[in-house]
Amino acid sequence: MTTRDNETKTFTIAAIPADGVGQEVVAAGRQVLDTLADVSGGAFNFDWREYDWGSDYYAQHGVMMPEDGPDQVKDADAIYFGAVGWPTVPDHVSLWGLRLRLCQGFDQWANIRPVNFLPGIQSPLRRADDTHLDWVVVRENSEGEYAGFGGRNFSGRPGQGQVATQSAVFTEVGCERILRFAFELAQTRPGKKVSSVTKSNAQQYGMVLWDEVFDRVAADYPDVETESVLVDAMSAKFILHPEDLDVVVASNLNADILSDLGSALAGSLGLAASANLNPERRYPSMFEPVHGSAPDIAGQGLCNPLGALGSAALMLDHLGLPDEAKRLQLAIEDTCRRRVLTPDVGGAATTVDVTKSVIDALA
Structure with missing residues (x-):
């Protein structure tokens, strides 16, 4: 984190959309977080650094991320991750080659997965x-x-x-x-x-x-x-x-299995947020939805961004912005209460519709 003009806090965020719907939900999260920065009155902003690692990178280079990938992101204030996995790459290769490599390499030993029952979702x-x-x-x-x-x-x-x-x-x-x-x-x-x-x-x-x-x-x-x-x-x-x-x-x-069960009971895996924390802050922590890359709906604009937005709220709290985290969570609840929902939770809205609704509630 840097401070400009002794006032504005700039947080460096490594964005890794990776595979499938991960690219869509990370884009949605960035829009929402930038909106929060815009309405903060100059209190903070984000320096986004996006990395194209994932299964497409694997198709070109034979690895999910470059050998020095962890070194490239180790000085970030946080990592905002999408999802990993694609039919062209064996799952154990994609998982160990990217997500687990970061989690274990950065000793992100505490994984937090809230189970939230949101208004308007059955x-x-x-x-x-x-x-x-x-x-x-x-x-x-x-x-x-x-x-x-x-x-x-x-x-x-x-x-x-x-x-x-x-x-x-x-x-x-x-x-x-x-x-x-x-x-x-x-x-x-x-x-x-x-x-x-x-x-x-x-x-x-x-x-x-x-x-x-x-x-x-x-x-x-x-x-x-x-x-x-x-x-x-x-x-x-x-x-x-x-x-x-x-x-x-x-x-x-x-805990991996139980947390997925909890999210399903709350209405959808698309709602599930998580934080992979290095509590000692020796390394960056990583924030991601847990719904996976969903190849069956990737690119259709129908994926649920709320898990990624909930993960963004956890990231805000980790960055020392608890009021903004609460504000984002309330905007998510407002969107659900107004039934602006994607098909996985019984709605007809698109990813863009839900994102816009959350932004409107913030702005």
Whole structure:
């Protein structure tokens, strides 16, 4: 961040639209964020630096991003990411070649995924009709099941004898830092409750370690209510007793799945915002919707930009602009309340229509 004329704060943002609808929603987010800057009275602005990395880049160069890609963006104040994945590139190549390379390389170990039930959007949960529901999934984002530890061997054996191993890695340090993060987040929320999710009855090493660290950390936060729930039971709880949820903390894989379930219950994956945080701020954090690249609707102008706009609100808060983050969130709610909605949530509006509605609410 730089300051011009001792007044205007300039935030350098690395924009990586990447693949499919990621290009559309990042463009929408940039318009909305620039509108907020325009109406700030010169308090702040954005220096956008866009990078063309993704599956098209892979088609030309054989890699999802250049070797020095992380060095090119490491000094940004934040990364605004679209979506990764395209039918011409194997999913594990696109994910590990771009998104996970940035997340793990920049030690973005805390992934935050709020589950917001917005006005005007029908939830498949009957409970949502008359109950206030609001929780956040905290995902360990650096190790666990997505550590990339394993390999494939014996490919030369006849008769399909190849063996693949994929090991989940849990460290005491990794468990403790994400659990403390969850407790400190819970202390800022009205519910003041942390639900820890594992499968420690079947995974008796890594997830038992997680449970032990959870119990130890919980003792330091006596004002926060706690529970430990197996992941299958928590999946049911998301549907049967969502009013009991506040902060749900889980490993990389379990939180990934549960957060998608939460967004579907809120109405659509197109609503899902997220923040990949390096809480120590040694590296830039990355903000992205979690809906994926959606090749089936890419380029049609029908994708839902609200997940990307919610992610922009999380970015504003991270940049020290909490009032602007709240203002953007209220503009999103106003747009939903007026039923300016894309087809995935029962509307007939285009991406441009929704973006314009949010901009109108801001301006």
